Amino acid sequence: MKNLVVSKSLFRRRTPLPILAVALLLSFVGSHPAFSQTGLKLQLVAEQSAIIPGKPFTVGLWLNHDPGHHTYWRFPGIVGVPTQLKWALPPGWTAGDLIYPEPERVHMFKIKAQGFNRDVMLHTEITPPAGLKTGGTLTLHATAFWMCCGTSCHPGSMDLQLTLPISENAPLNEKWHERLNEERSRAEQPSDAWSTTASVTGATVTLSLKPANANARLCKSQREAKQIIVFTEDGYFDTDKPQIIRLGNDGSLQFDLIISESAASAKTPETLRAILRNEDGWLNDSRLRSLKIAPKILLGK
Numbered sequence: 186m187k188n189l190v191v192s193k194s195l196f197r198r199r200t201p202l203p204i205l206a207v208a209l210l211l212s213f214v215g216s217h218p219a220f221s222q223t224g225l226k227l228q229l230v231a232e233q234s235a236i237i238p239g240k241p242f243t244v245g246l247w248l249n250h251d252p253g254h255h256t257y258w259r260f261p262g263i264v265g266v267p268t269q270l271k272w273a274l275p276p277g278w279t280a281g282d283l284i285y286p287e288p289e290r291v292h293m294f295k296i297k298a299q300g301f302n303r304d305v306m307l308h309t310e311i312t313p314p315a316g317l318k319t320g321g322t323l324t325l326h327a328t329a330f331w332m333c334c335g336t337s338c339h340p341g342s343m344d345l346q347l348t349l350p351i352s353e354n355a356p357l358n359e360k361w362h363e364r365l366n367e368e369r370s371r372a373e374q375p376s377d378a379w380s381t382t383a384s385v386t387g388a389t390v391t392l393s394l395k396p397a398n399a400n401a402r403l404c405k406s407q408r409e410a411k412q413i414i415v416f417t418e419d420g421y422f423d424t425d426k427p428q429i430i431r432l433g434n435d436g437s438l439q440f441d442l443i444i445s446e447s448a449a450s451a452k453t454p455e456t457l458r459a460i461l462r463n464e465d466g467w468l469n470d471s472r473l474r475s476l477k478i479a480p481k482i483l484l485g486k
Contacts, residue, residue, distance in 0.1 A: 239315030262424030
């Protein structure tokens with residue numbers, strides 16, 4: 186069966202969450218189980234080499250992009266559909282939320298969105314029942330859903346499985362342990378090195394950051410400051426509109442972000458949920474590339 190090429194208008198969202206896009210995607214790929222992969226290879230992997238009864242273990246969804254292709258973060262922005270994983274676990278098993286590492290700026294056609302150009306490992310924690318018998322093997326089943334875009338966009342799904350022995354011991358699988366540790370190091374985090382405030386005036390939300398202690402790494406120039414990208418966690422501001430960035434003499438930073446069309450007609454949220462990515466790091470030791478913030482939003486005139 187040929188791939189479905191999706192027009193950009195279908196996935197240019199006007200609601201904070203991609204409800205319609207996800208519903209359409211799941212409906213289509215659910216009725217076409219042979220829907221092929223375009224621009225992407227997927228693999229279900231485990232950090233541990235075996236399952237220990239009652240002990241949680243980490244499972245990763247490895248996404249290997251063909252050159253020029255990308256997939257989407259947990260909140261894609263104004264276009265796109267996030268990669269998802271639906272488990273079919275045996276009774277007594279549980280799966281945690283799918284965890285995404287820090288996002289990158291991606292382009293769906295000429296529209297700026299939030300996703301992954303690089304190969305990436307999403308992951309989750311699986312907990313088996315304590316009464317599981319050792320000595321055999323067990324196969325876990327899940328279905329992945331995604332949208333992969335290059336010069337065109339292709340939704341897809343694939344049934345995946347992972348077979349592991351059940352044992353009292355589970356040494357680490359060094360290859361995937363290393364990959365997962367790389368992704369954990371990319372995770373967004375809050376930091377007390379920076380203080381943040383946010384205010385709304387008209388169609389603009391202004392985010393201000395000030396160094397709060399000596400651990401804060403200051404930008405050396407306006408040019409460096411302009412490389413910082415602000416990602417939205419809930420669609421409050423538009424990912425495709427310009428982000429105006431100003432660097433103060435004291436190292437403070439101010440960002441003007443345009444409120445999205447859908448958010449403009451809704452109640453202003455209590456907090457600005459965002460992630461700020463600075464390739465040079467937010468701390469003096471160059472660690473913490475992605476700063477997680479949630480300042481209260483003050484209403485202006």
